[in-house]
Amino acid sequence: MNEEIIIAGFGGQGVLSMGKILAYSGVMQGMEVSWLPSYGPEMRGGTANVTVILSDNRISSPALKKYDTAIILNQQSMDKFEAAVKPGGLLLYDGNGITRHPERKDIRIYRVDATQEATEMQNQKAFNMIVLGAYLKLKPIVTMENVMNGLKKSLPERHHHLLPQNEKAIARGTEIVKEIQKI
């Protein structure tokens, strides 16, 4: 198993922490992992992205140009990373604010309206966990138990009371993810 993922969106959407939780889940499952963020001014309100690799083997390059999965959370990231999905790969996106939907024909495309769902749940912070749930539904590479353990590891202890809410958001994500295009 070797899964190469880019998660891209706005700073503040929880892009980096979602990647971190995914990486920690991989650690809990005994996998090799790497988490490489874009850093610097980009973090402050602009676009943010993180490359996460989960693998059964030693990871070579943590920086990539082509990905098995792109999780895209705004239009800029769609413009930048749609083309970076490997043929046959997966593109998962949140439809909120997307004005140009993905056009590739050689990849699987799924949509999760996480922004809208988080608003309905009256919990904007659940956004990235809804997206994570949608991803895990499509690629169950880590067990839910390990995801929860990973979440526990990456959240400071004072936030551990939020674990049930996060679990609920992940579950919601698995339910609302929609298939747009098969190959």
Next chain:
Amino acid sequence: MSVDIKDIIKPENLVYKKSSVLTDNVMHYCPGCSHGVAAKLIAEVIEELGIQREVIAIAPVGCSVLLYNYLQVDWQEAAHGRAPALGTAVKRLRPDRYVVTYQGDGDLAAIGTAETIHACNRGENILMIFINNGIYGMTGGQMAPTTLEGMKASTCPFGRDLEHDGNPLKITELIAQLPGTCYVTRQSVHTAAAVRKTKKAIIKGFQNQKAEKGTSFIEIVSTCSSGWKLTPAQSNKWMEEHMFPFYPLGDIKDR
């Protein structure tokens, strides 16, 4: 009856002796220079306080770069201006040791201003000794940050022109403002009385370390006969007439 030298050199006739902390090396300082007296005083204080085992001293770049040839304590030779940074680390890593830095005006008040001010502002528990003779002696008499208005130096051969060269820096007054300093004083070593006062100040500087009071800062207004191009006697007179009015002696802060 002839008197033999052996008849004179007897313990009961002893009125003064060289500090055991000083080496037998002949000092390289020019006649009339204040450095030798200052170095001797530090040696005497270390001997009298019985702290030779506990002192780590830091030498600068300048005329006192070779100070480590004269005092038998463990020495570190710093890069130009950086002695307070070295002293900071030494004291933080060895709080059981006395730390003394010794710097000239170019070292402490020009190239090392940042290190000086920040060490004092952090209140590093060290003794800083500052030799201010208003000139760069070692490199051949260039203008110092403390060179007086109108005073000649090789890089202001027509005298320091405030419009062109800027003002002499009273860094000791500046340092006295900083809450980290516990004792800031300006002394000299040109008379026996002045020497006694400076020695008292140095003793206090070491005692303040023991009491963990913060930074003790002692400026010694000094002569540089070679740099000033005056005889030793003329230098002392010139210092009294010109340096002391601008750099007045006395304690600026003592808490």
Next chain:
Amino acid sequence: MKEIRLMKGNEAIAEAAIRCGVDGYFGYPITPQSEVMETLMALQPWKTTGMVVLQAESETASINMLYGGAACGKKVMTSSSSPGISLMQEGMTYLAGAELPCVVANVVRGGPGLGTIQPAQSDYFQSVKGGGHGDYHLIVLAPASVQEMADFVELAFDLAFKYRNPALILSDGMIGQMMEKVEMKPYKPRWTNDEIEQMHPWATTGKPENRKYNIVTSLELDSARFEVFNEKLQRKYQQIRDNEVRYETFECDDAEYLLVAYGSSARICQKSIQLLREQGIKAGLLRPITLFPFPTKEINALASRVKGILSVEMSAGQLVEDVRLAVNGKVKVEHYGRCGGMIHSPEEVVEAVKQKIIGG
């Protein structure tokens, strides 16, 4: 039980420093390595191991604090990124000249000047050729993973004290900022002052009655004596070259084409080799782990067996000069690399192999 953590390279340096018994860290914030001091300040090791952590007023002050601490025989370190490391060059040459052991970590960003905060490998010359004035070398280690960021702190101290020489950990913004699994080593106690006095009789620990006073200095006004000292330094560097070369090879056994890369670039090149081999091109990688000493002999030996060598680094071409010196004309050596904070992709390296080495 093994203690596995997911952490950033910068955090790993901080954690490893506490665990391997470092006495003092002195630093100044700069992107992309500020997490080193931030982590230390959050962990407050002065309350546990007694390690001193201090934010200095500048990189100039921090490197000179290292001088003061190292001269006391203490294990002291700092970290910074390229512009800050440039500012430290004065202190580095004094440390080398006074033969003081210490560790400096450079999490490199693109230059020259204020440059960019993105990763680069353009401080190679500065690191391996001296950097400051005078004839000296640092011992230079190039980690390629977060695990090595942690492990090399202790290794760097071991080498620094073995040879009484500053050691540099040369990483970059990519390894500093990325997270990987790290196995943390157990805590080692710091040396006591008595142990230091026994192990390092040269250190300024306060003069006891039974020894002459110690002087730590880089000054020697007698040129004849200073030449003798310089020759001694050069013998030391030769000893380091003879004994401390470290490197790793990857798929070199049947390789027809060789990549040479260190740190982040070596990771990227491993992926490139996988892609090249999928296309039937037999490529291998030699990764220098020590950049000084450089694996000259090992590269020269491989040069006899391959058709061409590509030196890959995130710079305009610095490492390539040492590769060419090692190969000594035996086979073609070309450079490839993005610079200015850009990271080359595995695919770009594949193209470079095809165009510059196979096709060129």
